[in-house]
Amino acid sequence: MGGQSWQIGRVFGIPLKVHISWFLVFALVSWSLARHYFPTVLTHLFAWQYWSLGIVAALLLFASVLVHELGHCLVAMRYRIPIAQITLFIFGGMAQIKREAPTPRAEFLIAIAGPIVSIVLGLCFWVLAELPGAPLALVALSEHLRNINLMLAIFNLVPGYPLDGGRVLRAGLWAWSKNFHKATRYSARVGQGFAALLMLFGVYDVVAGLEIGGVWFLLIGAFLYTAAHSTHRQVSFQESLLGLRVGDVMTTDVVMLGAGLTLDEAVDKYFLRFGFGGFPVVEAGRLVGMLSLKELKAIPRERWRVLTVGEVMVPYGFYSEIHPDEPITAAMERMFHDDRSRLVVMGGDKVLGLVTRSGIARFLDLRQR
Numbered sequence: 324m325g326g327q328s329w330q331i332g333r334v335f336g337i338p339l340k341v342h343i344s345w346f347l348v349f350a351l352v353s354w355s356l357a358r359h360y361f362p363t364v365l366t367h368l369f370a371w372q373y374w375s376l377g378i379v380a381a382l383l384l385f386a387s388v389l390v391h392e393l394g395h396c397l398v399a400m401r402y403r404i405p406i407a408q409i410t411l412f413i414f415g416g417m418a419q420i421k422r423e424a425p426t427p428r429a430e431f432l433i434a435i436a437g438p439i440v441s442i443v444l445g446l447c448f449w450v451l452a453e454l455p456g457a458p459l460a461l462v463a464l465s466e467h468l469r470n471i472n473l474m475l476a477i478f479n480l481v482p483g484y485p486l487d488g489g490r491v492l493r494a495g496l497w498a499w500s501k502n503f504h505k506a507t508r509y510s511a512r513v514g515q516g517f518a519a520l521l522m523l524f525g526v527y528d529v530v531a532g533l534e535i536g537g538v539w540f541l542l543i544g545a546f547l548y549t550a551a552h553s554t555h556r557q558v559s560f561q562e563s564l565l566g567l568r569v570g571d572v573m574t575t576d577v578v579m580l581g582a583g584l585t586l587d588e589a590v591d592k593y594f595l596r597f598g599f600g601g602f603p604v605v606e607a608g609r610l611v612g613m614l615s616l617k618e619l620k621a622i623p624r625e626r627w628r629v630l631t632v633g634e635v636m637v638p639y640g641f642y643s644e645i646h647p648d649e650p651i652t653a654a655m656e657r658m659f660h661d662d663r664s665r666l667v668v669m670g671g672d673k674v675l676g677l678v679t680r681s682g683i684a685r686f687l688d689l690r691q692r
Contacts, residue, residue: 328410337396337406337418339389344413352381356467364463372460380464387444387472388416391479394440395420395487398433414546415475422656427498434490438476445472483517484510485550507558514551518544561652563687569654570647572686573668573676580614582606582633586622589614589632600681601665603674604636610674612636613643615664644669645678654678 328340357377361368365376389409395418396406407419424430445468451457452465480488489510496506521544528537580589580602593602594616601615614636619627622635637643645654645666654666658680665679 328412330408334389334393334409335397335400337393338408340408340410342410342412345385345411348413349381349385352384353377356380360467361463364466365459376460376464380467383464383468384471385411385416387441387468387475390444391437391441391475392416392418394436395433398436399424402429402433404433414543421659423503424494427494430497431491431494434487434494437487438479441472441476441479445469445476448472481517482510483514483547483551484554485514485547486517489514489551504558504562508555511551511555511558515548515555518546518548518551520544521547560687564651564655567651568647569645569649569651569666569668569678570675572651572683573647573678574682575676577603577674577677579603579605579674580632582611582631582636584632586619586627586630586632586635590619590627594619600679603667603677604632604639606633610639610667612639613663613665613667617664639667643667646670647675651678651683655680655683 327343330338330340332339353374354377357370357374361373361376361380365373388411392409396409399406399418399420402425404424405421407421409416409418420433424433448465448469452462452469454461457465479486480491482488482492484490484493484507492513493506493510496509497503500506521540525537525540525542525544528534528540531537578593578597578599580593582604583606584592589602593599601613601617603610604612604614611633614632618635618637622630643663643666645657645668647668647670658664658666664681665677667674668676668678
């Protein structure tokens with residue numbers, strides 16, 4: 324998701340971020356509720372009271388969205404699937420799950436958790452609205468949040484990827500066909516079809532004079548279509564990797580840095596000379612870490628002459644290596660999960676080569692020509 328985001332805290336250890344677009348939609352929702360909804364259902368209140376209720380309702384709406392996303396995350400974490408972050412943005416919320424579910428059952432449970440949470444929240448607000456003697460303001464607030472949560476659940480259950488219903492559909496197709504990529508491709512196509520329908524509704528509303536609703540339909544439809552199209556392309560890319568091993572794409576021409584080199588020496592004699600984005604680091608003939616441009620950029624230029632490679636490198640660990648017989652998809656998943664651009668290919672205690680993101684891209688480009 325492009326643009327600026329800010330981390331505002333953690334929930335169950337998951338970073339919670341707010342995208343800059345959230346502030347726009349928060350202001351619009353608060354304004355709409357304060358100027359239209361609450362004055363309609365509650366009469367004879369002061370303007371500041373309508374605005375207070377509008378702001379509280381908007382905050383509770385996004386809290387509901389957050390709890391919806393947490394439903395997905397908590398189930399995913401039970402399957403040991405790491406969560407990068409939850410981001411609140413213009414269209415609600417998005418949980419960034421770092422890897423796919425291991426089985427169709429896990430995919431189904433992760434996907435359905437969000438709508439179930441929204442339904443439970445809707446029922447809770449329904450009970451609040453029906454409490455005997457409840458203040459009218461609480462009734463109006465609860466009824467609005469009840470409707471929003473139930474609508475959120477129903478909308479997300481539409482069987483089109485990347486909506487939750489599309490993931491449920493993918494789980495079913497995956498279980499039936501035993502083919503994850505085919506299931507993803509079909510559910511993404513359904514998602515594109517649903518997104519196209521939303522955009523058609525948006526065009527109709529704009530022509531009919533309902534500009535605000537029409538623009539929202541167009542924006543949401545365009546967002547869903549782009550996400551589904553991106554997923555379809557990603558699946559095609561993953562299918563092109565089937566059967567490829569790390570050993571097929573690794574480079575065996577490995578240049579290594581000595582841990583005792585200063586950063587100035589490493590840059591002048593290695594990074595500038597060879598043009599690589601990173602190098603394994605050795606000390607006394609033993610692999611001890613990896614130094615890449617990412618670590619160099621974090622160090623002030625004036626300190627390069629005093630700091631050594633061994634002091635700023637990423638220490639070597641099992642997560643830094645991969646076996647040549649492992650599938651290339653395993654290497655890509657590990658690089659994505661750990662935010663790495665390269666892995667060391669090891670055969671026992673011997674360095675056999677390097678596999679890099681750019682190397683994989685070049686290999687596939689040449690293969691398709």
